[in-house]
Structure formats: C-alpha cells, structure tokens
Amino acid sequence: MALATPTAVVLQLMTMGQQSAAHLGELLRAASPPVRAEHQALATEILRCCDRVIATVSAGATDKKRKMTDPGATFCHLPAAAMPSKRRVRAAEAHREVQTDTTADGFLWRKYGQKDINGSNHPRLYYRCAFRGEGCAATRRVQRSQEEPAAFVIAYYGEHTCGAGFGDACQQGAAPVPPTVVDSGSNARGAVGDVDWNRGSLLLPSLPAEHGARRRGEAPSDTSRRLLSPSSSSYSSEVELGASPVGEFLDGSFDWEWETVVNSLRFGDLLQ
DNA sequence: GTTATTTGACCCTC
DNA sequence: GAGGGTCAAATAAC
Numbered sequence: 001m002a003l004a005t006p007t008a009v010v011l012q013l014m015t016m017g018q019q020s021a022a023h024l025g026e027l028l029r030a031a032s033p034p035v036r037a038e039h040q041a042l043a044t045e046i047l048r049c050c051d052r053v054i055a056t057v058s059a060g061a062t063d064k065k066r067k068m069t070d071p072g073a074t075f076c077h078l079p080a081a082a083m084p085s086k087r088r089v090r091a092a093e094a095h096r097e098v099q100t101d102t103t104a105d106g107f108l109w110r111k112y113g114q115k116d117i118n119g120s121n122h123p124r125l126y127y128r129c130a131f132r133g134e135g136c137a138a139t140r141r142v143q144r145s146q147e148e149p150a151a152f153v154i155a156y157y158g159e160h161t162c163g164a165g166f167g168d169a170c171q172q173g174a175a176p177v178p179p180t181v182v183d184s185g186s187n188a189r190g191a192v193g194d195v196d197w198n199r200g201s202l203l204l205p206s207l208p209a210e211h212g213a214r215r216r217g218e219a220p221s222d223t224s225r226r227l228l229s230p231s232s233s234s235y236s237s238e239v240e241l242g243a244s245p246v247g248e249f250l251d252g253s254f255d256w257e258w259e260t261v262v263n264s265l266r267f268g269d270l271l272q
Numbered sequence: 273g274t275t276a277t278t279t280g281a282c283c284c285t286c
Numbered sequence: 287g288a289g290g291g292t293c294a295a296a297t298a299a300c
Contacts (some may be wrong), residue, residue: 032281110276110277111276111277111280112291112292112293113278113280113291113293114278115289115290115292117290118288118289118290122292124291126292128292139291141291173294248300249279
C-alpha cells in the first residue's frame with residue numbers, strides 16, 4: 001500500500017486539514033460582508049487543533065523511542081508532580097499518560113471510584129470502560145494537574161477490547177471532534193470544590209437525553225452505538241464529514257485498524 | 273424495579 | 287503504617 005504508516009498518513013491528512021483551515025480563515029477574513037467573529041474564531045480553532053495534532057504526532061515517535069529505554073516513562077512530557085509518584089506494577093502497565101484540557105478522549109467511561117490524593121488539591125477519579133461487561137478491561141485515571149488546574153492528567157491502563165474497529169462500541173471517536181465521555185459521575189465530594197470537574201468530561205449536548213435513556217435500563221452499548229451512529233440526528237448535527245480525505249478517513253474508508261492508529265497517535269494528546 | 277453513582281472500607285504495594 | 291486502587295453497599299435517579 002502506498003500508505004506508509006498510520007502516523008505518516010495522519011500527519012499528511014492533518015497537514016491537509018491545516019491548509020484547508022488556513023484557507024478557510026483567509027476566506028472568512030476576506031468575506032464580504034464580514035462574517036461573524038465567532039466563525040473566524042472557529043476556523044482559527046480548527047487550525048490550532050491541526051497544529052496540535054501534527055505536533056503531538058511528530059513528538060510521538062520521539063516519545064516512543066524514549067519509552068523503549070525507560071519502561072516507566074510516560075508518553076507525555078508531564079511535570080514531575082503530575083507523574084505517578086511511585087509504586088505499583090500498575091504504573092508500569094500504564095499504556096500512556098497525557099495532559100489535556102479535556103477529559104474527553106473518544107471512549108465511553110464509567111466512573112468507579114474517587115480518591116483524595118495526598119499532596120494534591122484535587123481528587124483522583126477512576127474510570128473503567130463502559131463496556132467492561134463485554135470484556136473490555138481498559139481503565140483510566142483522571143486528575144487535575146497541580147500546575148495547571150485547567151488541565152487534566154489522564155493515565156490510561158489496559159487496551160480497549162470492546163471494539164477495536166472503527167465506530168465500535170467503546171470507541172466514540174468516530175470523529176475525534178465530539179467529546180463524548182459518558183460520565184454522569186458527579187463529584188459528590190463537594191469539599192473539593194471543583195464543581196466543574198465532571199463537566200470537564202464533556203457530555204454532548206444531546207447526551208442528557210441519552211443518558212436518561214441509559215439510566216432507564218438500556219445497555220451502554222445500545223446508547224453508545226446510537227451516539228456513534230452516523231445516522232443519529234444528534235450526532236450528525238454535531239459533526240458533518242465531507243468527502244474530503246479526512247472525511248474518508250474518519251468515515252472508515254481507510255482500512256487499517258482504528259485502534260492501532262489511536263494507540264500510535266496517543267489520541268488523548270490530540271485533545272490538548 | 274432497575275440501573276448508575278457515590279463513598280466508605282478493604283486490599284495490596286511500597 | 288501510609289497511600290493508592292478497587293470493591294461493594296447505600297443511595298439516587300428514572
């Protein structure tokens with residue numbers, strides 16, 4: 001295949017996206033009558049996201065090399081205080097650790113625990129894949145960064161086995177754009193004072209209804225599949241994929257396994 | 273009644 | 287013994 005590696009392809013696609021976003025920004029700026037500032041801001045945001053993706057993916061290869069020589073090292077250049085302090089084989093099992101300004105990573109998570117961590121102003125939240133019942137053992141640990149309270153430090157453990165393929169159960173990243181963590185887990189420990197903590201998990205605008213439905217007894221998989229469905233009105237209203245290469249890519253026209261790509265790209269990083 | 277979330281308790285590692 | 291991770295009973299939401 002002409003496509004070298006998933007990383008290379010994504011780099012290429014993101015570069016195209018970057019160029020398109022830049023072009024769009026120019027068009028908006030030159031538009032007559034002038035378009036609303038928020039539209040221009042949107043174009044700028046897209047451009048910025050592309051920049052981040054490219055930077056992140058580019059840095060990924062370097063990090064991987066480093067990780068090979070240092071099993072305990074995390075993928076991301078985290079401040080020392082945000083690193084797992086010590087301990088546990090689990091730390092060595094960490095698939096990756098990222099610092100991001102959102103807890104949304106494209107997967108469906110269910111909160112199963114919360115702990116106040118020594119020396120941290122913020123509690124640590126524990127999530128497992130919402131499809132654990134289907135055998136998916138993926139978990140993650142979320143904590144606000146000490147240095148940057150607006151940022152989250154997310155450590156991922158295990159692999160998602162509930163749906164490695166594109167658009168499968170736990171993978172909500174049919175398009176990386178919509179942050180769709182099912183996380184109604186409230187931070188009941190008000191003492192912590194982070195009212196917006198779980199709002200950081202970014203429910204889709206349509207999610208409350210979905211969530212309500214789930215709580216009425218629907219299996220998570222049903223809910224998520226509906227959320228993922230390209231035919232879902234709420235979904236498609238949020239994201240429209242054109243016939244661009246990126247759209248093709250996100251639409252599953254590319255054949256290689258999505259999980260491979262996501263893993264190699266450290267998807268959570270992209271949301272920084 | 274069913275399901276998800278909260279949170280104290282327990283277990284394990286250091 | 288301290289601290290982090292997970293479990294599970296209690297509770298809340300629908």
